[in-house]
Amino acid sequence: MADKDKIDRDVSAVLASTGAPSASIAVVRDGKLVYAQAYGDGRLAPDMKALPTMRYAIGSVSKQFTAAAILLLEEDGKLTLDDKVSKWYPELTRADEIFLRHLLAMTSGYRDYWPQDYVWTDMRRPATAVSIMREWAARPLDFEPGTKWQYSNTNYVIAAAVVEKVTGKPFLQFLRERIFDPLEMKSVVDFDVAPLSETDAGGYLRNALGPPRPAPKEGTGWLFGAGQLAMTAHDLALWDIAMINRKALKVSSYKSKQTDTILEAGTSTGYGLGVRVAAPGGRRRISHGGAVSGYTTINHVYPDDRAAIVVFTNIYPGAAGAPGQIADKIAGILFRDGADEDAEALKTARRLYDGLARGEIDRSVLSKSADEYFSVQTLADYGESLAPLGDPKEFVQTGKSQRGGMTIRTYRIKPKDKDVTLELTTMIRPDGTIDQYIIARAG
DSSP: OTTHHHHHHHHHHHHHHHOOSEEEEEEEETTEEEEEEEEEEEETTTTEEOOTTOOEEOGGGGHHHHHHHHHHHHHTTSOOTTOBGGGTOTTSTTTTTOBHHHHHHTOSOOOOSOOSSSOOGGGGSOOOHHHHHHHHSSSOOSSOTTTOOOOOHHHHHHHHHHHHHHHSSOHHHHHIIIIITTTTOTTOEETTTSOOOTTSOOOEEOSTTSOOEEOOOOOTTTTTTTSOEEEOHHHHHHHHHHHHHTOSSOHHHHHHHHSOOBOTTSOBOSBOSSSEEEOGGGOOEEEEEEEETTEEEEEEEEGGGTEEEEEEESBSSSSTTHHHHHHHHHHHHHTHHHHHHHHHHHHHHHHHHHHHHTTOOOGGGBOHHHHHHSOHHHHHHHHHHHGGGOSEEEEEEEEEEEETTEEEEEEEEEESSSSOOEEEEEEEOTTSOEEEEEEEEOO
16 A cells, blocks of 8 residues: 555554554555554553454444344344344333344333443442343333434343243354354454453553543443454455445345434434444545543444444543544555545536536547436536526535446535535546536525
């Protein structure tokens, strides 16, 4: 990877500005792991240099594996996302009205057992999935199922417990057999049952602007299903590559996992099944962050770009924003060429728009099909309808994808003095010619 030095400088700068002791990263480009590196000190007093082979706890990034376990069992025909929780735990609050889908999408209404950013006293004592469910999932719901989105670790404790009931196996054993071993994710360990070894990254916290101090470990059982796993950045990247290649799950399961959950009122949640779904800058991103005592993580996957960014740090609370800052800087490097292409495409799209408003088109940039599409009548319709709108006050790219060997971009266009919104869709062939340029009313 040509930009390794730039990444190294940027990561080191974030560690210096935030005070995070260390970071471990992995970068995927074109569906392949192209860079894995560690920075800073993986352990303090005595200091131990961070290494890419060190494990870090990944916190709530674990949730996408819990969701994957449920989807694998659906593929096996042993359950469905629309099965009710009462099938396994009828004693839980309104379990006959809450589906597995509600759990994974964070729309069940079950109270979160750990909203705090620290380990409170009782959390240092052992717990079980049953004890957590009895305490937090037997209370009145925080809202009607499917009507709101609210993050709740309790949902994923229940989901992992369902996996154990259905399979008759320990949850981690099922994950190892169906995901970790097939993908050769050899570093994965159960952080719920014990701290990491002396050769792995230690966990730290910072009180206000004080020095890093050893972070207390959650008691056994509290992270079950919700924040259970630890691994190297390299191995999480293997999972991301499998997601890009749709290897670990069926295509239908990935679609379920990565589809934005819509509430009963029709509003978007920005959350799928164990992952956040978004498209910053028009680039589709499947992601999740993670935080447990002593560790923070971010995992960004860009399926359409066949790219991914993994960032681990070993501090929480304190410097919690470091992984996101690092990931943003790496994304800026990773997609710099794409950003240049998008900027050039935007200039061309705007130039063609201005021409069409005059009833003209630059045929030198069109494919044969597009050239034929823009007949005399088509140009007349474009000119007569666009000219009265005047210059756009907004002309921005809203999406980017691949189809039929072409790059598809969508744009939102808002005229300065007219209450109308237009959507432009362009399709660019590999040779750079424009195969489609179509404007339609969007609102």
